[in-house]
Amino acid sequence: MRKIISVIFLSISIFIYCEIKDKKINFSEKQENSEEVKKIEFLSIHGYTKEKNKIYFAGIQLEGVDSESFEYLGDKYAKDKIKVYFAGIQLEGADLQSFEYLGNEYAKDKNHVYAFGDNSFLSTEDVDLKSFKYLGADYSKDKYSVYYGYRKLEKIDPSSFEVIFKFGKDKNNVYFYGSKIEKIDMKSFEHLGGYYIRDKKNIYFGNEKLEDVDLLSFKYMDRYYGKDKKSVYYAAGNLEDSDPSSFEVLGGFYGKDKNNVYYFDSKINNADPETFKVYTEGRYIKDTIYNAEDKNNYYYQEDIVKNKKK
Incomplete structure (x- = not known):
């Protein structure tokens, strides 16, 4: 069985301009002068740079920023003593004093939960902001609910919910990319590594069962590879x-x-x-x-x- 895995690598590119125009940094020209290059401080791999009293995102100077108090928070979030920014743009309505970066482009303040700079990500009528936390792999929770991305998961126990690699689990069920894996035995559930999990009856790659696998001899090798005494598996298929x-x-x-x-x-x-x-x-x-x-x-x-x- 042929299993095609699409691996998407998300990268942020910092554009380099060949000419000096308005508020763009000409990095290529500055490379000729090592003293000038030393003055450019790269604040993050996500596009923020600082030159003297100026702050840039992707080579474009930010207007009205206070460079002395400017602080990079994580991913594309930053703040100064006046504003909160996402990708160099002011987050309108963000509360500076309570703003908190949570990880993986998630953040919150006393009024909103943000994802990728979007404050309509989850309805604040449904979310308990005080207890809301980002867990990883696009899962988050508060004391009442568990969320996968923009979606609230139904019939789930927030107090026991945890994230293991790309899987979520509570005391009753295991989830893969926000969907429940049916009929898995929780007492014998084990995360083997990467995308491989097992219970007493089956080996799974994500939510897909491996067919004709030998349970006793199966070994995890890599996030995409496993083997038993008969076969090598790539994802859920035999090589x-x-x-x-x-x-x-x-x-x-x-x-x-x-x-x-x-x-x-x-x-x-x-x-x-x-x-x-x-x-x-x-x-x-x-x-x-x-x-x-x-x-x-x-x-x-x-x-x-x-x-x-x-």
Whole structure:
């Protein structure tokens, strides 16, 4: 069974301008003068920078900001003695004194809960602001309710609710991305690691049961890989022609055994397992990028990008 996992890496880009116009920082020109570069302070990877008494977000100067009291809070949130900001824009109606960053673009003050700068994220009529907290993996709770993103979860126990990796659980149920996993045995529930969990009857990848798995011999290997005495699993599916006794996880979504090399759940044809190695960062041969190689070829993901003999 072929399982396609889409991994989305969220990154914030700081735009670099080639010309000096109005309130934009020309970083390329400042690189020529090391003393000027030293004066630019990068406050976060999310786009805030400081130069002398000026604050910028993504290269654009913030208007009316008090640079002396300016404080980066987390993700795209910041504040000074006058205002609260999200992505360089003032959060209208935010209460400065009670404003609190909670994690992963969540925040609150005495009047609102915020997510991604949005104060209509949850109705304040339903949320107990004093006890509201962000738990991780898009789960949050107050003393009355548990929430997944914008949605309140029904028939759930807030006092026992906790987050384990991408899973949520209370004393009665286990949840995956906010949806209850049906018929799981809570007394024998165990998080094996990554997306793998189990109870006394089944092994799951997320909320999907592994078919024909050997419960006694199953071992967690990596957030996407597991194996038993018969098979290697990528997500909830078997890896074609895999040998569990020799299989190892290489990183970067690669794995190999004595016979084959795999990328995600696909076998890489003609790859040499004995000499195959993976690099955590891309490398270059002239203008060709690769992130793995064996004695015969250079690879980018599962594709051969250059033959060593040519």
